[in-house]
Every structure is written in C-alpha cells, then in structure tokens.
Amino acid sequence: MSTEHDRTPTPISTPITADLLRGALELEHTAHGVLPHRLPARARAQCADGQLAMVESQPSGVRLALRTAATAVELDVLATKRVFVGVPPRPDGVYDLLVDGRLAGRASVTGGNTLTIDMATGTAEHRPGPAGTVRFSGLPEGVKDVEIWLPYNETTELVALRTDAPVEPAPDRGRKVWLHHGSSISHGTDAASPTTIWPARAASLGGVELVNLGLGGSALLDPFTARTLRDTPADLISVKIGINLVNIDLMRRRAFGPAVHGFLDTVREGHPATPLLVVSPIHCPVHEDTPGPSVPDFEAMKAGTLRFKAAGDPAEAASGKLTLNVVREELSRIVAQRAADDPNLHYLDGRDLYGEADFAELPLPDALHPDAAAHLRIGERFAGVAFAAGGPLAR
Structure with missing residues (x-):
C-alpha cells in the first residue's frame, strides 16, 4: 500500500x-x-x-x-x-x-x-x-x-x-474502554510503532478500546492525574506505579504509601466499583536495590549511545529512599490492605510481565526501557493475565 x-x-x-x-x-x-x-x-x-x-x-x-x-x-x-x-x-x-x-x-x-x-x-x-x-x-x-x-x-x-x-x-464497536496510566514504558518508548507499544498490543489481544495515559517521566502520583482518571469514562482501569518515582528520587517511603492511598482514593471517587489493577515496575537491574535519581551515562553518550544509570547509594534505602523492590513491597501491602473493602482492586507484580529471565534474553537497551520485541512480549503477557477469563480485567 x-x-x-x-x-x-x-x-x-x-x-x-x-x-x-x-x-x-x-x-x-x-x-x-x-x-x-x-x-x-x-x-x-x-x-x-x-x-x-x-x-x-x-x-x-x-x-x-x-x-x-x-x-x-x-x-x-x-x-x-x-x-x-x-x-x-x-x-x-x-x-x-x-x-x-x-x-x-x-x-x-x-x-x-x-x-x-x-x-x-x-x-x-x-x-x-x-x-x-x-x-x-x-x-x-x-x-x-x-x-x-x-x-x-x-x-x-x-x-x-x-x-x-x-x-x-467509526461506529462504537461496543468494546469495553480500558483506561491505563503509567510511565514512559506504558507511553511506548522504544517500541516499533504506535500499535506495538505494549498497551496497544494488549488492548488488541484483549478486544478493548485503549485510552493510554502513559506519560513518559511523569507517572508521579500527581493529584491532577488522579482526577483525570477519576473523570474519564472507563470500564476497566490499570495504573502502573513506581519507576518514575525512583527515576527522579521524588519522595521517600514515608510519603509514598499515603500518596498511593490518596491517588487510589481519588480514582475510586469516580469509579467506585470499576475493576482496578495496580501494577508494580518491571525488572530493571539498575534500580532494583539502588535508589535514584537516574542520570545519563555520559561515557556511553561519548560513544553515541543513550544510556542511563542509577546515581543513588543502595545504603540509602535504609533511610527511606525508594528502590523498585521497596516500591513493590509497599504496593503489594497497600493493595492487600485495601482489597479487604474493595474486591475489585487487584495487584500485579510487574516482573510477571518482564522479569530477570526476560532481561537476560531481551536486555533494556538504555538500561531503563524495553526494546520493540520486549514491548510485544509485555503486551501479550498483560493480555494473558489481565484480560483472559478469570483475570482482574476480564471482560
């Protein structure tokens, strides 16, 4: 054509x-x-x-x-x-x-x-x-x-x-609307095309209409983003939280938990019973146990390659700095706590979408973002977990 x-x-x-x-x-x-x-x-x-x-x-x-x-x-x-x-x-x-x-x-x-x-x-x-x-x-x-x-x-x-x-x-095909929020990975960084970013791939496989609020570098638990999710019509919702908070070293563990609660409270004001899936970060070795911020690797850039590295000290996690493992621990705890009164709230460990074995096969080219093949894999796994029969976002 x-x-x-x-x-x-x-x-x-x-x-x-x-x-x-x-x-x-x-x-x-x-x-x-x-x-x-x-x-x-x-x-x-x-x-x-x-x-x-x-x-x-x-x-x-x-x-x-x-x-x-x-x-x-x-x-x-x-x-x-x-x-x-x-x-x-x-x-x-x-x-x-x-x-x-x-x-x-x-x-x-x-x-x-x-x-x-x-x-x-x-x-x-x-x-x-x-x-x-x-x-x-x-x-x-x-x-x-x-x-x-x-x-x-x-x-x-x-x-x-x-x-x-x-x-x-085009006419309304009667599909459920899936509203998703996340970081640059959800935004699509390094995917091959707009229909092969992982949320688009997952939506296609799941037979749902995507509204993608993946915002590169900007999934920061901002109240105005929570209000946007609250006010946007949707049948299914997911929020992928964590990597950007570590990337820019935005908050400490003490602030993170209440901020997540507040974000979810706001979303629930507009969608009190909508299936809501909280997704933690995928595997990312530079920040698994090392806090942010993420900074450009200028030595790599001298060779013409865009790469990032963690500038924090692993010891700082003890004083409350966020790492990906800390984020996952807190998100799992928060969802379990809230689910007692909110049966439509669910948790998914991002490493089930892209884990250590995936990194060994399809490493993150710039140390933060999946490549085109990994986007497809993440989308296919998300569809298989979230949209399949019995999944948290099953239609």
Whole structure:
C-alpha cells in the first residue's frame, strides 16, 4: 500500500473534530489545526513541568477512527520531534494504518519542528519547521473502518484530512474502554510503532478500546492525574506505579504509601466499583536495590549511545529512599490492605510481565526501557493475565 509519495488527488476535505478521534481527552485549536491532548487543560494548568507538557501532547494511543469507502487518505501534520545532543538522531515517528482492525500500512512524515535536548545542561531549544503529509492509498474498495494511529513519540498537530470519498466517525464497536496510566514504558518508548507499544498490543489481544495515559517521566502520583482518571469514562482501569518515582528520587517511603492511598482514593471517587489493577515496575537491574535519581551515562553518550544509570547509594534505602523492590513491597501491602473493602482492586507484580529471565534474553537497551520485541512480549503477557477469563480485567 503506497504512502506519502503517491500524489493521487484526494479532493474531499473533512474538518478534524473530536468525534473522529479516539484516545484523546481534549483537542486544542492551534494556529495550524488541532492538537490532541491526553491531559485536560485544567490538569495541565496545575503543573508547569516541560517534560509533562511534552509527553502529554505526544499522542500515544491516539488514533483517527473513520468509517469510509475511501481508497486514499491523506493527513497533513505538524510534528515536533526530539533530538538529543551527542546521540544519533532517532527515526521519524511512525503512523500505523488499520483497515477493519488489521494492519494495512505504515508510514512516516519528514520535516516538522525540532526540540533539541541537551541532557548535560538540562536545556532545550525549539526550532520551527514545515508541516508534512502522510498518505495511504490503495485501500480496499467498499465501506470499511479505517484507523490511523499517530506516532507515540512526536507531538502532532493535525492540520488537514483529505480523502477520495466521504468519511464519518467509526461506529462504537461496543468494546469495553480500558483506561491505563503509567510511565514512559506504558507511553511506548522504544517500541516499533504506535500499535506495538505494549498497551496497544494488549488492548488488541484483549478486544478493548485503549485510552493510554502513559506519560513518559511523569507517572508521579500527581493529584491532577488522579482526577483525570477519576473523570474519564472507563470500564476497566490499570495504573502502573513506581519507576518514575525512583527515576527522579521524588519522595521517600514515608510519603509514598499515603500518596498511593490518596491517588487510589481519588480514582475510586469516580469509579467506585470499576475493576482496578495496580501494577508494580518491571525488572530493571539498575534500580532494583539502588535508589535514584537516574542520570545519563555520559561515557556511553561519548560513544553515541543513550544510556542511563542509577546515581543513588543502595545504603540509602535504609533511610527511606525508594528502590523498585521497596516500591513493590509497599504496593503489594497497600493493595492487600485495601482489597479487604474493595474486591475489585487487584495487584500485579510487574516482573510477571518482564522479569530477570526476560532481561537476560531481551536486555533494556538504555538500561531503563524495553526494546520493540520486549514491548510485544509485555503486551501479550498483560493480555494473558489481565484480560483472559478469570483475570482482574476480564471482560
């Protein structure tokens, strides 16, 4: 199926409105078009962190969902792409085309804005660039459901949608809505494409509709995130907690337990009986018993490789610093305590999704994030544990 290089005319232009999108909580109108957000404006207004602003505007799990007889679809976009100083440029973000639920094409868009990040100085420079076009043609004749999954790792303003036949919102397939929150691993870092990040893979296998609030570097038990989960309609909910709290050395054990309780209390205000799964961190050797913060490995960067290491001291765990093992111990205890009065609350040890044996076979390339193959494995295991008959999120 041809992509952006095939220039067959697509004469019908359709405004991009919220009813054509799934996985976004809000659309912001910009000078260029519309920008999908995964946190609402009220939440964004409560935190000025640049990392959070960047990742919530990266449309992980967001997709155009159309019913159409079109055989060609063209989407103009203005992407913002990240470049890290001292590290080879990352590939352009990927757009996945699904026709009637099956992968039918994959493409990227050149150009766009550039955000150059210098991890040595903690600075970032934004340079504007041109919009680009992603095009899929040769789609099957006849009416069908078409989804275009947006890149999980590029802020993406949607400028224009053109087709060679009218479009309308894809119908509701009657699937349960799965609302998930987690860190950069849930966000999709280092997955091959937007439909192969582990939550998307799990959702596909589980037959559920994904709303992904995986927020790279920003799963920090923020009250505004808890309120967003509370206020978002969902049939099934999961929260993956821990690695980011260790990454930035945000809190101590004394604060962690009450913060988890408060986060879950808020979610339960809006979803008092919804199946809710708490997932602890996957296996990550650098932080199993060593506190954060995580810092760039500048020696590796001199060789052109992006890697991280733990800057804490294992002895500091005794004074309350968080490690992954401490986090797992606390989460298991908290869920067991609450489950006595909340039978729809469940716990999953993240090492059941990716453990020591998996690390030996599929090591974390930058010491923190799974590679593309590991994303698929995690998604398949999550679906097998959570969505299968008798699982905590069984439909």
